[in-house]
Amino acid sequence: MAQDTSDPPWLSLPAEVAVVLRPVVRDIVEAIIDGIPRDVPVYAMPMEGRFGQGVRQGVTIALNRFLDLPGTRLPALSDDGKWVYENLGRGEVRSGRSLESLLAAYRYGARVTFRAISRTVDVSQMPPDALLALGESLFAYIDELSAASAQGYAQEQSERAGEQVRLRGELLEMILRGDSSDGGVPRLAAAVGWTLPEVVGVALVPFPHVDGLRTALGPDALVAERGTDVVVVFPYAARSARRRDLDRALRGRRAIVGPPRPWQQAGESLHLATSAGAHGVGPAPDQADAETSPVWVEDHLAELVVHAEPLATDDLARTRLAPLDGLRPAARERLTETLLAWLRHQGQRAPIAEDLFVHQQTVGYRVAQLKELFGDALDDPEVRFELELVLRAGHR
Numbered sequence: 001m002a003q004d005t006s007d008p009p010w011l012s013l014p015a016e017v018a019v020v021l022r023p024v025v026r027d028i029v030e031a032i033i034d035g036i037p038r039d040v041p042v043y044a045m046p047m048e049g050r051f052g053q054g055v056r057q058g059v060t061i062a063l064n065r066f067l068d069l070p071g072t073r074l075p076a077l078s079d080d081g082k083w084v085y086e087n088l089g090r091g092e093v094r095s096g097r098s099l100e101s102l103l104a105a106y107r108y109g110a111r112v113t114f115r116a117i118s119r120t121v122d123v124s125q126m127p128p129d130a131l132l133a134l135g136e137s138l139f140a141y142i143d144e145l146s147a148a149s150a151q152g153y154a155q156e157q158s159e160r161a162g163e164q165v166r167l168r169g170e171l172l173e174m175i176l177r178g179d180s181s182d183g184g185v186p187r188l189a190a191a192v193g194w195t196l197p198e199v200v201g202v203a204l205v206p207f208p209h210v211d212g213l214r215t216a217l218g219p220d221a222l223v224a225e226r227g228t229d230v231v232v233v234f235p236y237a238a239r240s241a242r243r244r245d246l247d248r249a250l251r252g253r254r255a256i257v258g259p260p261r262p263w264q265q266a267g268e269s270l271h272l273a274t275s276a277g278a279h280g281v282g283p284a285p286d287q288a289d290a291e292t293s294p295v296w297v298e299d300h301l302a303e304l305v306v307h308a309e310p311l312a313t314d315d316l317a318r319t320r321l322a323p324l325d326g327l328r329p330a331a332r333e334r335l336t337e338t339l340l341a342w343l344r345h346q347g348q349r350a351p352i353a354e355d356l357f358v359h360q361q362t363v364g365y366r367v368a369q370l371k372e373l374f375g376d377a378l379d380d381p382e383v384r385f386e387l388e389l390v391l392r393a394g395h396r
Helices: 018-038 051-068 079-094 099-120 126-177 182-191 211-219 242-251 264-277 301-305 310-320 329-344 349-356 362-379 380-391
Strands: 198-208 224-225 227-235
Touching: 018 051, 018 099, 051 079, 051 099, 051 126, 051 224, 079 126, 099 126, 126 182, 126 224, 126 227, 126 264, 198 242, 198 264, 211 224, 211 227, 211 242, 227 264, 264 301, 301 310, 301 329, 301 380, 310 380, 329 349, 329 362, 329 380, 349 362, 362 380
Parallel strands: none
Antiparallel strands: 198 227, 224 227
């Protein structure tokens, strides 16, 4: 009668295989233990301690279970056995090894076992069907061991990835809180393998535009859900290439990117990104498409200043009044009041001089200084508008 194709191959394996091999299981185990370091170089280490105990336990359980199978419909692995091989797969992840090394060790064990059977059992007396069943049984059995270990390996990787995501989210929250009191941020950053940058930017990405975001941004970015948005903290670099990379990764996601801040002040970058979103900075949702670039708040500071956003005013003032940095306080004060008057009166010397209570010649001298410091920027209507905004807001 033909064997049911759903039957395991060991159903037709002669029981004498198990009877003859039981007394020499220990010898086979030692042969496998001795040979694995030679056949699988990654295991070329003393088979001692927890590692050696684990290998010896795994080989012993595997052999004894295999000898339980001839002539039965038993599954390849018992529940306890499956746990053992899943755990061996997990151990490979913890040890930083690939799964292939463990599977190679299983294949080596199968070869040693087959040779032992050939020496111990008179295979010449076995019918061809039994020899075929023996080979199939060993292959099928090793496949089951391999599958259990692969499952454990994948589960460990998944759990570690989940824990990594959780810790990176915790790090993001600590950075946004400016939590630097006990060195917790540097320690956690080191623990998750994230290089803590001096300057960061914070981006807001609304649902449902977050698919594939972690992959697109890469490991340099911290990504975590926050309410109805996903928040991203990333190392901020002024280099145009880095900005182009981020622009490409965030394109089509209706992202708003806050201005750069020292990581201890990352909350300010988030605040400005949130404020920009609340005030409708950038394209309206119904105008956004797959090619829409993210909104970079540092390019829209004047719009936020108009909305009386003090942090935006500070940022815009630092940017626009930067040419005056390095002047002595008295000189800076004289030039900023002259600049505001020049902007207010559109460069007309007489009303400027009247406002400042100085001679028109003095106005001409100061305006010449301003043009030397600011260069062609004073010819740009948008720059003049932003300068007047920050100076009227009291920045000097």
